Amino acid sequence: xxxxxxxxxxxxxxxxxxxxxxxxxxxxxxxxxxxxxxxxxxxxxxxxxxxxxxxxxxxxxxxxxxxxxxxxxxxxxxxxxxxxxxxxxxxxxxxxxxxxxxxxxxxxxxxxxxxxxxxxxxxxxxxxxxxxxxxxxxxxxxxxxxxxxxxxxxxxxxxxxxxxxxxxxxxxxxxxxxxxxxxxxxxxxxxxxxxxxxxxxxxxxxxxxxxxxxxxxxxxxxxxxxxxxxxxxxxxxxxxxxxxxxxxxxxxxxxxxxxxxxxxxxxxxxxxxxxxxxxxxxxxxxxxxxxxxxxxxxxxxxxxxxxxxxxxxx
Numbered sequence: 001x002x003x004x005x006x007x008x009x010x011x012x013x014x015x016x017x018x019x020x021x022x023x024x025x026x027x028x029x030x031x032x033x034x035x036x037x038x039x040x041x042x043x044x045x046x047x048x049x050x051x052x053x054x055x056x057x058x059x060x061x062x063x064x065x066x067x068x069x070x071x072x073x074x075x076x077x078x079x080x081x082x083x084x085x086x087x088x089x090x091x092x093x094x095x096x097x098x099x100x101x102x103x104x105x106x107x108x109x110x111x112x113x114x115x116x117x118x119x120x121x122x123x124x125x126x127x128x129x130x131x132x133x134x135x136x137x138x139x140x141x142x143x144x145x146x147x148x149x150x151x152x153x154x155x156x157x158x159x160x161x162x163x164x165x166x167x168x169x170x171x172x173x174x175x176x177x178x179x180x181x182x183x184x185x186x187x188x189x190x191x192x193x194x195x196x197x198x199x200x201x202x203x204x205x206x207x208x209x210x211x212x213x214x215x216x217x218x219x220x221x222x223x224x225x226x227x228x229x230x231x232x233x234x235x236x237x238x239x240x241x242x243x244x245x246x247x248x249x250x251x252x253x254x255x256x257x258x259x260x261x262x263x264x265x266x267x268x269x270x271x272x273x274x275x276x277x278x279x280x281x282x283x284x285x286x287x288x289x290x291x292x293x294x295x296x297x298x299x300x301x302x303x304x305x306x307x308x309x310x311x312x313x314x
Contacts (some may be wrong), residue, residue: 011191071210111292
């Protein structure tokens with residue numbers, strides 16, 4: 001058992017480190033190729049930060065473990081809004097950008113409902129995955145065009161790209177990229193092997209393991225970053241970042257995974273987990289609209305909902 005726990009811990013550590021190296025390397029190469037910061041932020045960085053979830057889901061589906069693939073996506077989305085946002089705003093209330101309410105939240109709801117509709121027949125097939133991924137590409141293109149026309153920096157949150165690219169050679173960026181890909185591959189393999197063994201040892205369903213341990217693990221970077229930012233009273237990590245992560249989890253992670261391997265869906269996911277995901281997403285709207293800030297009371301409600309949801313799984 002100790003070895004399996006060690007595999008999970010090391011797998012998560014490699015996933016997080018691999019994701020960081022992948023983003024560093026990919027951003028550097030994109031910047032050297034003279035892509036604009038806006039395009040880099042909306043594409044390279046967004047895909048890079050979702051790479052741990054993507055690799056875990058791809059690996060799970062390819063090994064015939066769809067419960068882990070689906071649990072990873074649905075569980076991460078619930079954790080992002082209920083756990084990560086809940087804990088963060090308990091420390092320091094978060095302002096909400098207008099564009100998060102006007103564009104990001106509606107897109108998250110479209111993605112969530114579309115996922116539910118596609119999963120009604122208890123499978124997300126290749127064509128449905130292609131539709132989801134195509135919608136993501138169209139949405140990104142729309143946001144980039146709108147941002148350029150309006151010159152509104154609040155439409156998209158960009159990281160400090162200069163810090164990631166200055167005084168670093170192309171060779172080093174390629175090395176970062178290689179290290180990142182290797183970390184993601186071995187991290188996802190070890191995490192899945194450990195989680196599968198834990199499920200068998202304790203008689204816990206793979207669905208529960210995927211939606212708790214694996215989903216929590218892939219949400220750790222967002223949780224750590226958000227808590228530190230809230231403690232320092234920095235607003236760089238916004239509600240929009242977490243909503244955007246949920247959009248990518250469904251349209252990119254689930255979309256690409258189902259293109260590679262159609263994903264069967266368990267009935268419990270349809271009758272319980274997805275409904276929780278959609279319900280918490282809906283609840284977020286009045287929380288954001290009221291005073292254009294997600295406050296401590298909202299954080300308490302979100303965290304209480306997350307704890308309640310986890311308890312119902314066992």
